Amino acid sequence: MLTIENLYKSFGKLVAVNDFNLHVKEGETAVLMGPSGCGKSTMIRMINRLIEPDSGTICVSGTEVTKLDLEGLRRVRKRIGFVFQQFNLVGRLTAVENVMLGLVMDGIPRDAAYDKAMKALEKVGLEKRAQHKSAEMSGGQQQRVGIARALAFEPDLMLWDEPTASLDPILVREVLVIMEDLAKYRASSMLVVTHEISFAIHVADRIVLMDKGSIVEEGMPEDVFGHPASHIGQQYKELIEYQQITNARTLNSKNIA
Template sequence: MLTINNLHKRFGKVTAVADVSLDVKKGETVVLMGPSGCGKSTTIRTVNRLVEPDGGRIFFAGRDITAIAPEEMRAVRKRIGFVFQQFNLISRLTAEENVMLGLVMDGMPRELAGEKAMAALAKVGLESCRGQKPGELSGGQQQRVGIARALAFEPELMLWDEPTASLDPILVREVLVVMEELAKYNANTMVVVTHELPFALHVADRIVLMDKGRVVEEGVPDKVFVTPASEVGQRYKELIEYQMNTSALTLAGKRVA
């Protein structure tokens, strides 16, 4: 489905991505994790060329997308859904109108675009909010509209760039539940950049750890987080153990009380 070979990207004197290679199979959920600034977001943004790579090759569905013209790339982007950190919704439009806008601009008849928009809103549990504008929705609901907007094109690949980063912690779960359902029950092919450890542990088929622009470790969650081979993996293992110990102590304290 997706193959990245020896990807490089620099911003001025800063190397953001250095010799990254990655394979993603159809139906697989791959989670990219690592310290802030390690190159995760830059890596997935090169996949649909929101960021132009400086070197390397990217193959999507067998086609080298680093070698195609911009007008061809616009057609490829319709097959690759992208969910951003920010919601990027148009405030004067309803949820349904936000979802169908791209379809209509692409030349789809409004009636058909409306049907696809409603089907996408149903997938994220927001069909009842079709007539509400972004200002009338919670942050979690707005992000779910953003997800529906990406799903409306029925993409073959979904890219997620820290989709819960802009949300209040109490709203994070509703977005993660949607992502989990898409991964487990709809067999979407997904590459997810996130710091959400529970999601990665529960949903990822494979974890890819990055540090300083490079892939330092990859494997199934049980391997990466239980017997890590990298310093970054070891730090995640310690974080998981700390969280588990804290939860156990909290539960014990409640029993004593």
Template sequence: MNKHVSWTASETETSEDVIRLTDLRRRFGETAALDGVSLSVQRGEILGIIGRSGAGKSTLIRCLNGLERPDSGKIEIDGREITGLTEASLQPLRRKIGMIFQHFNLLSAKTVEENVALPLKIEGWPKAKRLARAAELLELVGLSGKAKAYPSELSGGQKQRVGIARALAASPALLLSDEATSALDPETTRSILALLKDINSKLGLTILLITHEMEVVRNIADRVTVLDAGRIVEEGPVWQVFSRPQTETTKSLLSGIRPQLPLNIAERLSPSGEGDAIVAIDIAGLAAAGPFLRSLSAAFPNDSRLVHGGVDHIREQPVGRFFVAVSAASVSNLVSFAERLGAQVEVLGHVADHA
């Protein structure tokens, strides 16, 4: 079982929580879908929740919108505890929660503006007022010219924009996104993420993203929570978790978007001390902003060489991941030197000939 890893309290504590979960538990037979989940989401924050299939993401979001009742624990939405509420008492609260879905869930027999205005019709708004609100939201999501169109006439990205507008109709305090970009192509995904970020910025809207797509979290979220078998195993600012994942679950989930040791070298790695050592170096934040590689090369001019890697930026923070080959005689000194510069270092093994 992975130990729950969290980054420093100064960077993760919140001053005003829209969501607060305390020791949430939900079982289905012998399976613990949620096994003691505690987390909070600050007003105006974008939190990404990632995990493999079966990690508990869907159960978590169903508990948040009241479709699933936890076995124990506490759920507070915008300061109100909801776990003991009746179905009738939940209805007003659900109006504070907007939902966007993977498959859009639009009504095919209604026009775009009618789909957007539907939550307001249910609330009893007069027709003129709800259509005016729909027009305002369609302009916000870039679909002013599609008010009279039907869902069948729209692209996937346009359908999701309608879904977002509908979710915002009742001015929610919280937007829940359940794999909202999974059915979209990469270009459309980027445009939808840019829209969500814009809405977050303009409206100060709190967004919780449930996803298995690491790029989604990387591009838009402020913080990330990693679920595994119903438990939180790691959480913190996105740039920190992505640059220095601490658990095997997180490392596996991020393997597709973090630099990896080239296969032709990885296949020749040996645990023995023969040949050059291959060292993985992760460095982020202020340490990565400095001349790290230059300092390393100057300290070990004849004993080290860069095999693979580079510096990226996540949430405006520099993040570096490098694979360095170094002579067996110098590996201990290089590891100590890199750690003094603020890096996290792992000796992966040795290669008998040049990498």
């Protein structure tokens, strides 16, 4: 489905992604994690060439993205949904108009685009907010509109670049629930960049850990977080154990009270 080989990207003397190799199977949910600045966002943005790689190959369903001209890239991008950290909604448009926008610009008749947009909004639980503008919605709802916009093209591959990073902690859960539901239906392959450990544990078929631009470990969540083979994996394991101890102490305190 998605095959990345020997991907490399530098910004001046800074090497952001170095000899990156990854294969995501059809219907698989792979979660990419690692410390801030390790190259996760740069890597995922190279898949549809929002950032141009210096070298390496990227193939989506057999199409080598790195060799496409602008027209070919435009066609393949329709098969790749991308959810950004920022919502990137047009403030003067309603939710359904924001979701329709890309479809109409792609030549789909407005009535058909409206139907597709409404179906996408239903998938994220916002059909009743279809006529609301950005200012009338919470951050979580705005991000769900962004997800619907990506789903409207019925993509083969969904890319998520830290979709909860811009949200208040209280709103994070509503977006994660939508992501979990989409992963369960397996309508498309998913590659998710996130710091949300609980999401990764419950949803990922495979965890991929990055450090300094390269993959340092990958495997099933229970293996990577339970029996890590890398320093980064060990740090995640210790963090999970700390959270479990903290949660247990909080629960005991409530029971005593």
